[in-house]
Amino acid sequence: MFRLALILAASAILLLAAGMLYTLIIQSLPAFEHWEVFSPSGFSGWDSGEDQGKHEARSIVAGTFATAILALLVSIPFALSLALFCSVYRKNTKTARRVSTFVDLCARIPSIILGVWGYFSLRPVLLSLHTGIYASGILTTALVLAIMIIPYLASFGACLFDQVPGNLKEGAYSLGATHTEVIRTVCFPFARKGLVVAVFLAFGKVLGETMIVCLLAGNTIPSVLVGRLETAGELSRSGLCALALLLFLTTAVIHSVTVHLRKQTG
Amino acid sequence: MKNEYVLELKNLTVSYSPGKYALRNVSVAIKPNRVVSLIGLPQSGKSTLLRSINRLHELYPNIQTGGEILLRGKNIRAFHPVEVRRKIGMIFPSPNLFPNMSIYNNLLSGYRLNRIALSKKEKGKIVEKSLTDVGLWEEVKDILHGKYDILSTGQQQILCIARSIALLPEILLMDEPVSALDSQSSDRIETLLHRLKEKHTIILSAQNLSHAARVSDDTLYLEAGEMVEYGTTSKLFWTPKDKRTEKYITSQTG
Numbered sequence: 001m002f003r004l005a006l007i008l009a010a011s012a013i014l015l016l017a018a019g020m021l022y023t024l025i026i027q028s029l030p031a032f033e034h035w036e037v038f039s040p041s042g043f044s045g046w047d048s049g050e051d052q053g054k055h056e057a058r059s060i061v062a063g064t065f066a067t068a069i070l071a072l073l074v075s076i077p078f079a080l081s082l083a084l085f086c087s088v089y090r091k092n093t094k095t096a097r098r099v100s101t102f103v104d105l106c107a108r109i110p111s112i113i114l115g116v117w118g119y120f121s122l123r124p125v126l127l128s129l130h131t132g133i134y135a136s137g138i139l140t141t142a143l144v145l146a147i148m149i150i151p152y153l154a155s156f157g158a159c160l161f162d163q164v165p166g167n168l169k170e171g172a173y174s175l176g177a178t179h180t181e182v183i184r185t186v187c188f189p190f191a192r193k194g195l196v197v198a199v200f201l202a203f204g205k206v207l208g209e210t211m212i213v214c215l216l217a218g219n220t221i222p223s224v225l226v227g228r229l230e231t232a233g234e235l236s237r238s239g240l241c242a243l244a245l246l247l248f249l250t251t252a253v254i255h256s257v258t259v260h261l262r263k264q265t266g
Numbered sequence: 267m268k269n270e271y272v273l274e275l276k277n278l279t280v281s282y283s284p285g286k287y288a289l290r291n292v293s294v295a296i297k298p299n300r301v302v303s304l305i306g307l308p309q310s311g312k313s314t315l316l317r318s319i320n321r322l323h324e325l326y327p328n329i330q331t332g333g334e335i336l337l338r339g340k341n342i343r344a345f346h347p348v349e350v351r352r353k354i355g356m357i358f359p360s361p362n363l364f365p366n367m368s369i370y371n372n373l374l375s376g377y378r379l380n381r382i383a384l385s386k387k388e389k390g391k392i393v394e395k396s397l398t399d400v401g402l403w404e405e406v407k408d409i410l411h412g413k414y415d416i417l418s419t420g421q422q423q424i425l426c427i428a429r430s431i432a433l434l435p436e437i438l439l440m441d442e443p444v445s446a447l448d449s450q451s452s453d454r455i456e457t458l459l460h461r462l463k464e465k466h467t468i469i470l471s472a473q474n475l476s477h478a479a480r481v482s483d484d485t486l487y488l489e490a491g492e493m494v495e496y497g498t499t500s501k502l503f504w505t506p507k508d509k510r511t512e513k514y515i516t517s518q519t520g
Contacts, residue, residue: 092326168365174355175351177379
């Protein structure tokens with residue numbers, strides 16, 4: 001009986017995912033038929049059905065990816081620096097322990113709080129730079145998303161650098177290497193695959209983040225879904241499902257690549 | 267005037283935490299081209315002594331060091347740690363070759379890590395010479411650009427020695443260099459030590475007393491971080507001055 005319950009629980013999650021995918025595909029079919037979403041002109045001139053304005057799926061998709069990539073580009077150098085500070089430069093010191101604790105604490109801040117902070121503090125600053133609403137929206141979102149994933153990436157990176165065998169690092173030091181050389185020659189090559197996995201996981205996390213993008217940017221898939229789903233007409237609802245499907249598949253691909261890389265890393 | 271001693275330790279004291287000493291007031295002077303064995307029970311301070319000479323302890327901020335270490339009469343603190351480590355090589359208990367490098371690049375890693383530019387011809391010469399000096403040239407000359415993992419642990423440890431001597435250090439520190447090896451590889455390294463001492467001063471820690479007796483010219487006996495006795499190996503093993511040395515050697519050799 002117990003065994004059956006376990007099998008049912010395991011099957012339920014698979015069925016749930018399959019059901020979700022099925023619903024998204026079925027719901028988005030009208031949009032695909034109508035607009036040829038993935039053609040070069042895909043989605044352009046998207047009519048909401050009830051004249052609520054025209055959207056361009058391509059710009060939404062581009063906005064989503066641009067925000068995520070920008071967030072990664074900003075966060076990676078900071079996160080790696082933090083990880084190296086804690087795990088190589090000041091390893092086993094009080095300072096490193098305090099910084100680590102603070103990083104862990106930051107990782108637990110709910111994203112809505114970061115979003116609110118970005119909305120009230122960062123957005124006005126960027127708007128005052130006359131970057132334009134669209135650019136400042138993307139920039140603010142990317143920066144806040146970067147702040148969100150820095151602690152996550154830093155913790156992951158620190159764990160990876162901690163796993164570099166001590167005798168390899170000491171071997172390099174004993175040959176006259178500086179900290180920088182040890183990082184370049186020993187730590188990075190050893191942690192390289194793990195770092196790629198961490199970046200992919202962070203990318204998936206950033207793509208799916210909803211709270212921050214809803215507050216700060218109007219042109220990413222999660223924010224468009226949240227903002228338009230309630231009022232959309234039949235056809236544009238189907239278009240929104242197509243966007244959701246795209247996000248679902250992208251996340252699935254990222255997850256598969258991560259699993260594959262993890263297997264290689266061991 | 268050239269200093270008679272290559273290395274002098276004066277009241278060397280190392281503590282891991284306040285009041286907890288790993289080494290206390292160790293003073294010893296070592297002549298060049300000698301093989302010196304450090305003997306003693308585990309936790310007696312042998313590895314700590316070696317790591318202090320190489321200044322590896324300075325990588326760990328909680329470790330406090332007192333006293334002086336003189337290299338050719340000059341306090342090693344007058345040099346940058348990186349410079350000291352170039353002059354004083356270190357071999358660890360198990361091989362620690364860099365996994366992302368070929369045999370060839372591992373041998374030249376000391377130069378690469380120190381950003382010393384070499385021509386292809388110079389690189390080739392250094393690789394051949396260091397491998398010849400350790401007696402490994404014939405075994406690896408055809409697989410230089412391959413990975414080292416096809417070599418036995420003993421060969422890898424010898425490769426580590428070759429990597430270290432490629433930088434021409436004056437002193438070679440060896441922290442239980444044969445502890446992870448089979449008897450055949452261990453014998454090979456013992457033979458190698460006799461050859462290496464022509465060009466280098468070797469200080470090694472040894473768990474195995476018969477190994478220490480066979481390879482070393484001088485021996486230093488440490489007990490709970492204190493130097494009990496230092497002298498030529500034959501005298502220390504056969505006619506020790508201190509009762510504690512005698513007790514240790516008798517208990518270890520039966």
